[in-house]
Amino acid sequence: MPWVKTQVVTEGIVTEVLVETQVPLPVWGPDAQLDIVGQRIPKVDARYRVTGAAQYMFDKQPPGMLWVKAVRSPYPHARITAVDASAALKMPGVIDVIHFQNTDPIAYAPNGHVLNQELSYVGDIAAVVAAEDPRILPDAVRAVNVTYEQLPFVTDLQQAIAMDPATAKQIFPQGVLSQPAVADRGDINAGFAAADVTVEATYLTQVVHHATMEPHGCVAQWINGYELHVWDSTQAAYGLQQAFAKTFQIPDSQVFVWMDFMGGGFGSKTALWRYHVLAALLAQRTGRPVHFINDRREELLDTPHRPMHQQTWRLGATKDGKLTAIEMKSYDVAGAFNGMFTNISAVALQLYSCPNVHTEDTTVFLNLHQLSAMRGPANTEAMVGMEATMDLLASKLNMDPVQLRKLNYATVDQTTNHPYSTKGLMDAYDYVTQAIGWQSNRKTTPGSDPGPKKRGVGIGSQIWSAAGGPPSNAEVAIQADGSVTVRSSVADLGEGPKTILSMVAAEELGVPLAVVNADFGHSDYPWDLGTFGSRVTPSMAPAVRQAAYEAQQEIFTIAASELGVDASQLTCKKGVVYVTSDPSKSIPFAQVAALSSHTIIGVGWRGPNNAAYTTESFGAQAAEVEVDTETGVVTLLNLAAAHDCGRAINPMLVESQIHGGVDMAAGYGRFEEQVVDSRTGIPVTTNLVDYKIETAVDEPVIDAHIVENIDTIANNVGAKGMAEPPTMPTAPAIMNAVYNATGVWVRAMPLSPDRVLAALKAAQPQQSA
Amino acid sequence: MRAFTYAAPTDLSSALARLGAPGTHAVMGGGTDLVNSMKSYIETPADIVDLQGIQELQALDTSGDPVQIGVGVKLVDMLASQPLMQLFPILQDAANVVATPQLRNVGTVGGNLCQRPRCWYFRSVDFNCLRKGGTECYAILGQNQYHAILGGLGCFIVHPSDLAPALIGLGAQAVIGSASGTRSIPLESFFIGPEVDVHRENVLVPGEMLVRIDVPRPAAGQRGVFLKSRGRQTWDFATTAAAVSLVMSAGTCTSARVVLGGVAPVPWRSPDAEAVLQGRSITPAVAAQAAAAAVKLARPMQYNAYKVDQVQVLIQRAILQAAGQGGS
Numbered sequence A: 001m002p003w004v005k006t007q008v009v010t011e012g013i014v015t016e017v018l019v020e021t022q023v024p025l026p027v028w029g030p031d032a033q034l035d036i037v038g039q040r041i042p043k044v045d046a047r048y049r050v051t052g053a054a055q056y057m058f059d060k061q062p063p064g065m066l067w068v069k070a071v072r073s074p075y076p077h078a079r080i081t082a083v084d085a086s087a088a089l090k091m092p093g094v095i096d097v098i099h100f101q102n103t104d105p106i107a108y109a110p111n112g113h114v115l116n117q118e119l120s121y122v123g124d125i126a127a128v129v130a131a132e133d134p135r136i137l138p139d140a141v142r143a144v145n146v147t148y149e150q151l152p153f154v155t156d157l158q159q160a161i162a163m164d165p166a167t168a169k170q171i172f173p174q175g176v177l178s179q180p181a182v183a184d185r186g187d188i189n190a191g192f193a194a195a196d197v198t199v200e201a202t203y204l205t206q207v208v209h210h211a212t213m214e215p216h217g218c219v220a221q222w223i224n225g226y227e228l229h230v231w232d233s234t235q236a237a238y239g240l241q242q243a244f245a246k247t248f249q250i251p252d253s254q255v256f257v258w259m260d261f262m263g264g265g266f267g268s269k270t271a272l273w274r275y276h277v278l279a280a281l282l283a284q285r286t287g288r289p290v291h292f293i294n295d296r297r298e299e300l301l302d303t304p305h306r307p308m309h310q311q312t313w314r315l316g317a318t319k320d321g322k323l324t325a326i327e328m329k330s331y332d333v334a335g336a337f338n339g340m341f342t343n344i345s346a347v348a349l350q351l352y353s354c355p356n357v358h359t360e361d362t363t364v365f366l367n368l369h370q371l372s373a374m375r376g377p378a379n380t381e382a383m384v385g386m387e388a389t390m391d392l393l394a395s396k397l398n399m400d401p402v403q404l405r406k407l408n409y410a411t412v413d414q415t416t417n418h419p420y421s422t423k424g425l426m427d428a429y430d431y432v433t434q435a436i437g438w439q440s441n442r443k444t445t446p447g448s449d450p451g452p453k454k455r456g457v458g459i460g461s462q463i464w465s466a467a468g469g470p471p472s473n474a475e476v477a478i479q480a481d482g483s484v485t486v487r488s489s490v491a492d493l494g495e496g497p498k499t500i501l502s503m504v505a506a507e508e509l510g511v512p513l514a515v516v517n518a519d520f521g522h523s524d525y526p527w528d529l530g531t532f533g534s535r536v537t538p539s540m541a542p543a544v545r546q547a548a549y550e551a552q553q554e555i556f557t558i559a560a561s562e563l564g565v566d567a568s569q570l571t572c573k574k575g576v577v578y579v580t581s582d583p584s585k586s587i588p589f590a591q592v593a594a595l596s597s598h599t600i601i602g603v604g605w606r607g608p609n610n611a612a613y614t615t616e617s618f619g620a621q622a623a624e625v626e627v628d629t630e631t632g633v634v635t636l637l638n639l640a641a642a643h644d645c646g647r648a649i650n651p652m653l654v655e656s657q658i659h660g661g662v663d664m665a666a667g668y669g670r671f672e673e674q675v676v677d678s679r680t681g682i683p684v685t686t687n688l689v690d691y692k693i694e695t696a697v698d699e700p701v702i703d704a705h706i707v708e709n710i711d712t713i714a715n716n717v718g719a720k721g722m723a724e725p726p727t728m729p730t731a732p733a734i735m736n737a738v739y740n741a742t743g744v745w746v747r748a749m750p751l752s753p754d755r756v757l758a759a760l761k762a763a764q765p766q767q768s769a
Numbered sequence B: 001m002r003a004f005t006y007a008a009p010t011d012l013s014s015a016l017a018r019l020g021a022p023g024t025h026a027v028m029g030g031g032t033d034l035v036n037s038m039k040s041y042i043e044t045p046a047d048i049v050d051l052q053g054i055q056e057l058q059a060l061d062t063s064g065d066p067v068q069i070g071v072g073v074k075l076v077d078m079l080a081s082q083p084l085m086q087l088f089p090i091l092q093d094a095a096n097v098v099a100t101p102q103l104r105n106v107g108t109v110g111g112n113l114c115q116r117p118r119c120w121y122f123r124s125v126d127f128n129c130l131r132k133g134g135t136e137c138y139a140i141l142g143q144n145q146y147h148a149i150l151g152g153l154g155c156f157i158v159h160p161s162d163l164a165p166a167l168i169g170l171g172a173q174a175v176i177g178s179a180s181g182t183r184s185i186p187l188e189s190f191f192i193g194p195e196v197d198v199h200r201e202n203v204l205v206p207g208e209m210l211v212r213i214d215v216p217r218p219a220a221g222q223r224g225v226f227l228k229s230r231g232r233q234t235w236d237f238a239t240t241a242a243a244v245s246l247v248m249s250a251g252t253c254t255s256a257r258v259v260l261g262g263v264a265p266v267p268w269r270s271p272d273a274e275a276v277l278q279g280r281s282i283t284p285a286v287a288a289q290a291a292a293a294a295v296k297l298a299r300p301m302q303y304n305a306y307k308v309d310q311v312q313v314l315i316q317r318a319i320l321q322a323a324g325q326g327g328s
């Protein structure tokens, strides 16, 4: 098939990929007769997860293995002047201690080298201890005597903003503030000049952690001295293979990365991190397998996070509610190193129809660990400011906030003028407002409930790149007994690719789901870019379909000779191959497979995207809260979420994504935050008591609704990406609901009792003494 | 974690004898706090005396006066004791909101009362704070949103136990044992603030442990309420809490105890608030007056002023509920 260049948008990042056009298969449109796709089927691997049979990275403990633990900087910025490991090396079972002085420098993208003399945040790695027994490690780590020279630092955003450039350059060579990245559409000044009403507000969104149940870690082993084997909790086995190969200067083919089961990644496990390199390096030095796993404190200090922003939004509109101007200026905190996803301008440019938009994103460097993608990066944060300011505008216009949104509904992608392949946002608004009882529960006068406990409702919306795209590859192998293996390096993080891609393979092949086994997460299987950016379903499902189709063609060729017809006359359904025009002429699929003298392997890949359209997923959520205005406690009573994901290949799993996303973001909105002691630069939220994730008790009643809107343009299965979008509308919906309940804006997240009480108090008319 | 020796005696006297021997010992109830403290090197005992095998510490006797609660009683068993919960609904209020079901299944009454503070500076291995032998309380100029507004002197921890204010509200006695015998003191004087000793939270000295809590049987007309405010509705310590126990007679309050949690380094009894209630019939205005009296001396820091308002609300609500005036 011909090769073409196609544009791929992953989490807002645009790339161009050269790709072979796919074998054209009939699109599964709204009328397609499907047996398995579309069914509510429990996850195929759920049994292994809940019975404890599933093997996670931690469970890999090859004989002779060493355990390691890092010696971490207690200072936010320091230079190592000496490392004395002699006491640690005398401890029983301690085998090796490595640091910048006794190892060759290994390049590592974010901060120069894997082991550095200069350390840039508390928790940064100064040295690593390897020992035979993990129980000695905490004591051994304390026995490594590192002498530091403390250097100037900053961990507070306001201090950084106010800092003079000369001081800033002593902390980071590039200073603490970047030049703003500016994006413009139309003429922002003209837009505000045309406005009858202008509103402005500033929001603080905090650092939150991925807080994965399974910590970050890996087991590395060199086999025969030249093959590197790694068991990892990674979202991108194939990418990791390449990164390992580059780091250790060996061919990709000598690196094997395995990820069978994962306990959560959410964007934090997509890259090669230092622990990977350190484990492989220690394995090389000692000739033994090495097991590196963070404890919870290390997770909260030295894994990346969702960044902090100070966003200022200004909206202009005509008196009947048409947006004339959107301006967004944000300080985006990168941490000590720059990374992707600092810039949050996309929402301002895309969500609402508006001719004049101006955004400025200023990257801020602080002595904290770096950010990374976290479930819906950038849009989740920006949606807070965008959507809360829309409600501010609605109140100024004396208009229903949902009506204001509908009035400014974008029917085309304003950044390219392409139409959307599908857009179900209007339906989502209608569903959630109905479900939350918008008409009766919205306070037309915010804060009007009598008494200290006040209720209100709020809305939030969402837009997110959801087309997916290449590279995604798969092979479908038919075993001699007719069972089927789907292979790909794609990772199942728990959200269900093993299930839905098995369903797609079974559907295309016409065999029962039970005979299909998805074998994923191995780097030496056909490539997949990785499990992030809500890309797996729209990228992998077409690839698996094609691979299944190719394998089926071989099955048909063999069956055709048995049945004495042409292969093109055959159909397979429910595990039986039959002549389409005469189903009485048939042969079981398994019997055909047994006849083959060679392994039947179909290969499939993801083809190009449709360049004439933009494919995004859309959704809306409505929250109902009760605010105890005397204690500041915000109870999230109900949350209705409606999301347009194209075809729901397995509605049960889509709903489960909605639940998971809402819960994560309900924690973002109300509880979670990294707190840093800015005098010392030390984060104090380093355990899961002080770092507060949402609990089941705090969970709202969630009404998860799928706006099914089969997208026949996006790809041949009709599905759009869905994993990240449900985190986006939740926090602003809560913020808007708290305003509706109390009549007071709480614009610093999370909406914890102290912040709510402070805002309520500040809004009170001064009481006479 | 520092290496340690471990013993699991089956009778109290051998436990006490072991505690009395030279060396640093720690007694272990459920271990839910102790093990964490050891992992973060806050506690580095050379020897652990596990109390879980000692039957007599697990006794819960509601038949006499006082009611006797062994320190080894698990929170879950306390909650499961119908007679205890009927006698003292305030203990149900309090025990029900401690930590999580999982922790209540393991945690003991003694461990709850003797748990170490939750101050994030104290708990962090990165800070050598005053309480851990350093020279400074980092909360004073730092992130003090969860810290003390009352009774902080040099150190601004808050006492983390939910049971303690409720038990003090009931006038409980702490029975302390050592190799040389037992003594009984009011539970409120069991706890000590930083002005007495900034390195510990109670009067226990090496060789001693808490063996029992004695609670006087309720007087006629006695009713207690414990209210706790927290961010999350489980698995969270109190931002503030209030335990109020009133004896009401013919519409008049004849005796009152008001004890606050989450606001001071010790469970904070407020004689000023009690004095307001004494001899009065309880109205919202009286309750508000008592609440105001309780925080008269509050000295909030940069981030914890909200506690002054929040705890007053809890005190008012608890007073009104204890006086049978319902509401929330």
Ligand SMILES: Cc1cc2nc3c(=O)[nH]c(=O)nc-3n(C[C@H](O)[C@H](O)[C@H](O)COP(=O)(O)OP(=O)(O)OC[C@H]3O[C@@H](n4cnc5c(N)ncnc54)[C@H](O)[C@@H]3O)c2cc1C
Pocket: A689, B026, B027, B028, B029, B030, B031, B032, B033, B034, B035, B071, B097, B098, B099, B100, B103, B106, B107, B108, B109, B110, B111, B112, B113, B114, B115, B116, B160, B161, B162, B163, B204, B208, B209, B210, B211, B235, B236, B237, B238
């Ligand atoms: C995540 C988490 C959340 C929590 N939330 C709350 C909460 O909301 N409210 C609340 O009240 N508590 C809370 N706790 C505390 C919890 O209730 C305690 O961990 C538990 O009650 C301690 O009981 P334990 O038996 O496990 O104590 P242990 O861990 O065994 O002991 C705790 C401490 O007390 C000492 N000790 C134990 N028994 C005695 C004794 N008889 N005499 C003298 N010293 C003794 C130990 O040496 C140790 O220092 C929480 C704890 C955790 C870990």
